[in-house]
Amino acid sequence: MGKYFGTDGFRGEANKVLTADHAYKIGRYLGWYYNQNHKGRIVIGKDTRRSSYMFEYALVAGITASGADAYLLHVTTTPSVAYVVRTENFDCGIMVSASHNPFYDNGIKVMDGNGHKISADVEAAMEKYIDGEMGELPFSFQDKVGVAKDYAIGRNRYVGYLISLATRSYDGMRIGLDCANGSSFSIAKSVFDALGAKTYVVGNEPDGTNINMACGSTHIENLQKLVREKNLDCGFAFDGDADRCIAVDENGMEVHGDYVLYVCGKYLKECGKLQNNTVVATIMSNLGLFKAMKREDINVCVTTVGDKYVNEAMVANGYVLGGEQSGHIIFSKHATTGDGILTAIMLMEVILEKKQSLGTLCRGMQMFPQLLKNVRVADKPTAVNNPKVQEEVQKITAALGDNGRILLRESGTEPVVRVMVEAGTDELCQRYVDQMIQVMKSENLIID
Template sequence: MKLFGTDGVRGKAGEVITPFLSMNLAMAFGECIPKKTGKILVGKDTRRSGYMIENAIVSGLTAIGFDVIQIGPMPTPAIAFLTEDMRCDGGIMISASHNPYYDNGIKFFDSEGNKLSQDIEKQIEKRYFENNFELKTNKEIGKSKRIDDVIGRYIVHIKSSFPKHLNLNGLRVVLDTANGAAYKVAPTIFNELGADVITINDNPNGFNINLNAGAMHPEMLASKVREYRADIGFAFDGDADRLVVVDEKGNIVDGDKLLGALAYYLHKKNKLRNNAIAVTVMSNGGLEEFLKQYGIKVYRSAVGDKYVLEVMKKYDLNFGGEQSGHIIFSDYAKTGDGLVSALQSVAYLIESGKKASEAFNLFELYPQVQTSIVVSQKPPLEKIDGAKNILKEVEKEGYRHLVRYSGTENKLRLLVEGKDNKKAKELLDKLTKFFKSKLV
């Protein structure tokens, strides 16, 4: 059985993510990482189930001899940063990111604040299922302590990513913290940098995380930006590793347009390493065409910010992201960080001298059409008779396609992208009929 998905282990709290799984998974993690300082950092978002999971994790780690530092609700990227900054052997974040409150998950980081490789994840899974952990006795049993003031370290770190010659004086910003992990830290940072800050969805009660709020539901943010006549709005998801931007007119900025604007900004400041960026296979071809005129190369990865980061490391890049809002500035963060992305976005806005509706609208997107098919089986696509030929036909027409199985459902997802919407729909219909005949 496979435990790890694209971003840690995730499922319904109390059903999939139980105290027993949490404790054993923590022990497996502890026994698979190098033990140097004997400390592991544990943070969480604002879900009620976080208490249950946190206590189970602490129990497991102390049972195998680790000392645990508990820091309470903090963004996922803060755990990555603080794990390295506080010289811990590893870090654990309890969060199901943008999922509803009844889900939860466990994400792991190594001593340098990096997400784990697939090889390490396989080792942890193997150890988990072996279920014969080396429990300590006597003075070798670990201890835990809760520290509530580490938020200051993270705030200083985030503010250092903002250009020192700029400030946010006179800028009105609306923040939607999704009743999640950024509910304290996000308004603090923007206030300290001088912005006129209006914060919404910043009263977590354990059950309202992501509920009609934040990056997954930016409609409320859009209406508040218009109501308060703000210059810009930022929405974070439950663990604050994702960002959605709303311009002064209340329009949601497309994720690829945001990536394009930020890549252009770094390029103009000569801060785009190797003049290239990493995006996923989901990113629009219009982004690639826009960046090409500045000589910026685009590398593509599988879906998931973890895979974007792998491509960034492979080609020595310092910028990349997903159209969903996971954006990685590796000069400042080891993973997607919504707060770093928000500060870089607002720095670009100020230096552009434009309104947000102009600054983040530098190119047109290619029409994209997509659908999904419920399938009864998931054979490898390359082994389906005739699949290669029909996909080549789409490519010959000059259109990009993406055909992949869902990682969580019995579905085949189909996407066709090109310059003409009508033609793209025709090609999508052709692909849909073909794969239905083979898989349904």
């Protein structure tokens, strides 16, 4: 990771960590970079945060000052930007969003012309320009100055694309949606209505400060209540920029990303469409997923945490399905990023084709109880690699056998080691997490 750009772009509290000046300079660099051999074309989307307008306009100012043209999708989803970039001959796409974070945070994600995360080399160069290490870039003058254009038509084409992916009518299906007061508020309902579903929506009244606030994929209580009270067939909750989806079955049970990988992976294999008979998951996926995939004779490619790493493994090996428990699922045949609304459509395809409820489809995977605690440490690698710590890891691993596991993972952003145990009961999880932390304390690795 760079100084500003992490695995999910440049993110932080608006005008404290990420400022309008940063956005202007990013626009200046990208406008110059893509305007050297032809007239640069950059498309921009944003979520519903109050600060998103500020960052959008700052980016536009920088892009056009460098001579490139900016095309504005306005409030839209991250996957819609990726779709428009790769299908409509844009040089670059930018999404202004902090995903599932609170409203006062914001972020800038940059995509290349193929809809993938921009290369690390370009990010490094942008950081140098932001810090004044490149000198000033040339401005454009007279008729060479870029223009900003409304491009809502691109968002509409994306909606049409999503609708086209469904092979069956949703007539008679009763579906709940939680749009997190975010990017999907103007898209999701129109998609499901067009497909014939009777839709019930919450989290669709953004005011600039209520994005992700007690709603969406990180707070599914409202959707669970809606599904139960309205006796719906299922529900889908998205995050602020709608690249994630957490589903709810007909009984209100949470259907997170591991369930989605199981249900869709099994279905794709049955249809002969699971490339290389492999699903991509991260080390944090539940042990239940790995056991279920083994039973179904499906291979699992395991990556470190982060959709960036899931996507890299998929691109490198041609895999068609991968994702995280958080609901960030990539169907690479249809998209280059996680797409919450697409994920909901893919689940609906299985429900309708198999003529089974979502809850029934999920029954083949038994989730293991899991406990995760964050431990503050002076030095993460020292703590994880401490001989006594590693010895305890081996003891716990042996004690759990095939019915559990322990995992120590260094946080990418905090002075924290995450201690995670999965086991047959909550009591076992608690016991082994406590044992592990006690060893770390005895080795003076923990900061109180």
